[in-house]
Amino acid sequence: MRKIVFMIASVAIAISCSRPKEIIPPTNSMQKASNKVVIYQAFTRLFGNKNTTNKSYGTVEENGVGKFNDINDAALRSIKALGVSHIWFTGVIEHGVLTDYTQYGIPLDDADVVKGRAGSPYAIKDYYDVNPDLAQDVKNRMKEFEQLIERTHRNNLKVIIDFVPNHVARGYKSDVKPAGVKDLGETDDKTKAFSASNNFYYLVGESFKVPKGFKPLGSNTFPTLDGLFEETPAKVTGNDQFTASPGINEWFETVKLNYGVDYQQNRAKHFEPVPDTWNKMRDILLFWANKKVDGFRCDMAEMVPVEFWHWVIPQIKAVNDELVFIAEIYNPNEYRNYIETGKFDFLYDKVLLYDTLRGVINGDRKTSDIATVQQNLSDVNPHMLHFLENHDEQRAASKFFAGDPWRAFPAMVVSATVDKGPVMIYFGQEVGEPGLGNEGFQGEDGRTTIFDYWGVPEHQKWVNNGKYDGELLSPEQKLLRQSYGTLLTIASTNPAIVLGEYRDITKANVANGNFGNDVHAFVRFADEERLIVVTSYNVAEQAVKVQLPRDLVEELGMSSSGAYSAKDILANNVEVTFDNNLTFEVKLKPNSAFIFRIK
Structure with missing residues (x-):
C-alpha cells in the first residue's frame, strides 16, 4: 500500500533508541533456515500477461491479464534457479475491479470507490475469495490458486501472500465466507462512532461523499460511475481520515478497521474483552494458513496495534511454526x-537502508552512511528485509531513479550481502524493466502500475509467450539476469553471508585516503569463509586500494606475514593479491561490484 510518512527522512539515518539495544533472539523460522530467505515478488495479474497492446485505461479484453495458470513449472523453475526461496504472489485476495463478473454471482463494483480499471489489490472486498481476474475458469478460481500453491511447492519454493489488516474496500462484502462466519460490520451498532465490538468506525449522522474530480477511468465510462455511491453513516477512511469528505489523494476507496483503539479519545485502548475484529482477522489468517501458504506480507502493519500481532501471530504459527510474517513498516x-x-x-x-542506497546511487549520500545504518540496526539486522524495488517503489531502471539497471546493481549487491536478513527483488527487476508508459490511472511515474490492466514489456521478453526461457531478451539483459542469479545464489548459500559476521571497512579506507565516498567495502566472515564485498558508484574508471584494518586481521585469523590473494566470485574474472599491509589494488569501472573470497 502507498505509504504514510511517519518521520522526516533526513533524520532517519541518525535514529537511536532511548533504551539500550539488546540482542533479540532469532525467531523459529530463522533458527530453522539453513539458507538466507530470498523473495521474488510477482504481481500476479501482470506476471503472466502476454498481451502487448498496452492501451491507456485499457479493459481486460484490450490489455489482457495474467492468470494463476500462467505461472507454470517452467516459470517456477527459472525463478528457483535465481536462488529464490519464496515467491510473494501479490494481489491474490479479491478486491474491487471494474470488470463485470455478475454472471458468476459476483456483484458489480461501484466505480466511484475503485481506483483504476483493475483496482487496488489493497482494497480487499472479500477476504475469503481470490481475484476472479486471475482465474482461467472463474467458477473454479480458488481451486486454480490452490493448484498454484501445490505447483510452487513442487518446485521447492514457498508461497507468501498479502494480508491487509488495516482497511478493506468501501464496498466490502464476502460472498463465499465459510458457514457460520459473520461478515465484517454485519453486527455493528452504527449509532455509535466507536465501540470495541464494532468492526468499523462511523461518522454518525453523515453520509460519505465521493471526492470531486475523481476519474478512475479518465474519460471512459462504466455503468456504476455516477458519483452517487451511498454510505450512511459514513465510515472512516483507511488512512485515518475522520471525515465524510476525504480528499482525492486519500485512501478514500478503503475504510479503517477497528481494533479497539478509540482515536477520538486519545487513542484509548479497549482490548479486554478481545475486540471482535481481532477474532475475525485471526480466522481469516487461519483460513489462508490452512490453504498451505507459507507466509504473509502484512500491509501497513504498524497502523494496527502491536498488541494484536502479539496475540495473533503465535496462534497462526501453532498451525505451522515455519510460517513467516513480514511487516510493511516505515517508522x-x-x-x-x-x-x-x-x-x-x-x-x-x-526508510534506512533503501533510502540510503538510493541516495548513494544518485550521489546524494556518502557510502559511509551505509555503515551507520547497519550499526543502528546491529541487534535486529537478521530481521530486516532489504530491496531496491517493490510495487510501491520506482523501478531502479526508470528515468526517475537510476535510469540504467547496471547503475543500481552495486546497491543490490549490498542489499543482498550486507547482513543475514532476507532480500527481495520485484519481477522484471532482473531484466531491467524501466516502468515506461502511461498505464491509465497510475500514469507514468517510474512504477509498474498496480491499478491498471497492463503488459510489462521487458519482463514479457523473458516470459516469451509462456516458455519463460528469456530467448527474446537482449544479450545485455541476459547478462543482467545471470548476474542477479549469481548474486542471489551466493547470498542465499554462502556461509559467510547466511551465518557470518559483518565488519565495515569503508570508513577506515576513506580516512586513510585509499578511496573516496563513491566506493563502499565491508567484510563478511564465518570460520574459514572470508569475503570482501566492494561496490563502486563512480562515474569514471578509477584504481583504488582496499586495506583490511589491523584489528580485523586477527579476527579473520590472518597474519601480515602471510601471503593472501582473493578472487571475485560474482563475475569470476578478477583476482587480487594482498601486500604486507594486507592491502590490495583493484580497478573499478563505473558502477562495478565484486565479492572477493580470500584464499
Missing part, C-alpha cells in the same frame, strides 16, 4: 517493538 522507532512484542519475523527496511 524505525517501532522496529524493535514489532519484532519483540509483535512477534514479526521480518520488517521492511525502506
Whole structure:
C-alpha cells in the first residue's frame, strides 16, 4: 500500500533508541533456515500477461491479464534457479475491479470507490475469495490458486501472500465466507462512532461523499460511475481520515478497521474483552494458513496495534511454526517493538537502508552512511528485509531513479550481502524493466502500475509467450539476469553471508585516503569463509586500494606475514593479491561490484 510518512527522512539515518539495544533472539523460522530467505515478488495479474497492446485505461479484453495458470513449472523453475526461496504472489485476495463478473454471482463494483480499471489489490472486498481476474475458469478460481500453491511447492519454493489488516474496500462484502462466519460490520451498532465490538468506525449522522474530480477511468465510462455511491453513516477512511469528505489523494476507496483503539479519545485502548475484529482477522489468517501458504506480507502493519500481532501471530504459527510474517513498516522507532512484542519475523527496511542506497546511487549520500545504518540496526539486522524495488517503489531502471539497471546493481549487491536478513527483488527487476508508459490511472511515474490492466514489456521478453526461457531478451539483459542469479545464489548459500559476521571497512579506507565516498567495502566472515564485498558508484574508471584494518586481521585469523590473494566470485574474472599491509589494488569501472573470497 502507498505509504504514510511517519518521520522526516533526513533524520532517519541518525535514529537511536532511548533504551539500550539488546540482542533479540532469532525467531523459529530463522533458527530453522539453513539458507538466507530470498523473495521474488510477482504481481500476479501482470506476471503472466502476454498481451502487448498496452492501451491507456485499457479493459481486460484490450490489455489482457495474467492468470494463476500462467505461472507454470517452467516459470517456477527459472525463478528457483535465481536462488529464490519464496515467491510473494501479490494481489491474490479479491478486491474491487471494474470488470463485470455478475454472471458468476459476483456483484458489480461501484466505480466511484475503485481506483483504476483493475483496482487496488489493497482494497480487499472479500477476504475469503481470490481475484476472479486471475482465474482461467472463474467458477473454479480458488481451486486454480490452490493448484498454484501445490505447483510452487513442487518446485521447492514457498508461497507468501498479502494480508491487509488495516482497511478493506468501501464496498466490502464476502460472498463465499465459510458457514457460520459473520461478515465484517454485519453486527455493528452504527449509532455509535466507536465501540470495541464494532468492526468499523462511523461518522454518525453523515453520509460519505465521493471526492470531486475523481476519474478512475479518465474519460471512459462504466455503468456504476455516477458519483452517487451511498454510505450512511459514513465510515472512516483507511488512512485515518475522520471525515465524510476525504480528499482525492486519500485512501478514500478503503475504510479503517477497528481494533479497539478509540482515536477520538486519545487513542484509548479497549482490548479486554478481545475486540471482535481481532477474532475475525485471526480466522481469516487461519483460513489462508490452512490453504498451505507459507507466509504473509502484512500491509501497513504498524497502523494496527502491536498488541494484536502479539496475540495473533503465535496462534497462526501453532498451525505451522515455519510460517513467516513480514511487516510493511516505515517508522524505525517501532522496529524493535514489532519484532519483540509483535512477534514479526521480518520488517521492511525502506526508510534506512533503501533510502540510503538510493541516495548513494544518485550521489546524494556518502557510502559511509551505509555503515551507520547497519550499526543502528546491529541487534535486529537478521530481521530486516532489504530491496531496491517493490510495487510501491520506482523501478531502479526508470528515468526517475537510476535510469540504467547496471547503475543500481552495486546497491543490490549490498542489499543482498550486507547482513543475514532476507532480500527481495520485484519481477522484471532482473531484466531491467524501466516502468515506461502511461498505464491509465497510475500514469507514468517510474512504477509498474498496480491499478491498471497492463503488459510489462521487458519482463514479457523473458516470459516469451509462456516458455519463460528469456530467448527474446537482449544479450545485455541476459547478462543482467545471470548476474542477479549469481548474486542471489551466493547470498542465499554462502556461509559467510547466511551465518557470518559483518565488519565495515569503508570508513577506515576513506580516512586513510585509499578511496573516496563513491566506493563502499565491508567484510563478511564465518570460520574459514572470508569475503570482501566492494561496490563502486563512480562515474569514471578509477584504481583504488582496499586495506583490511589491523584489528580485523586477527579476527579473520590472518597474519601480515602471510601471503593472501582473493578472487571475485560474482563475475569470476578478477583476482587480487594482498601486500604486507594486507592491502590490495583493484580497478573499478563505473558502477562495478565484486565479492572477493580470500584464499
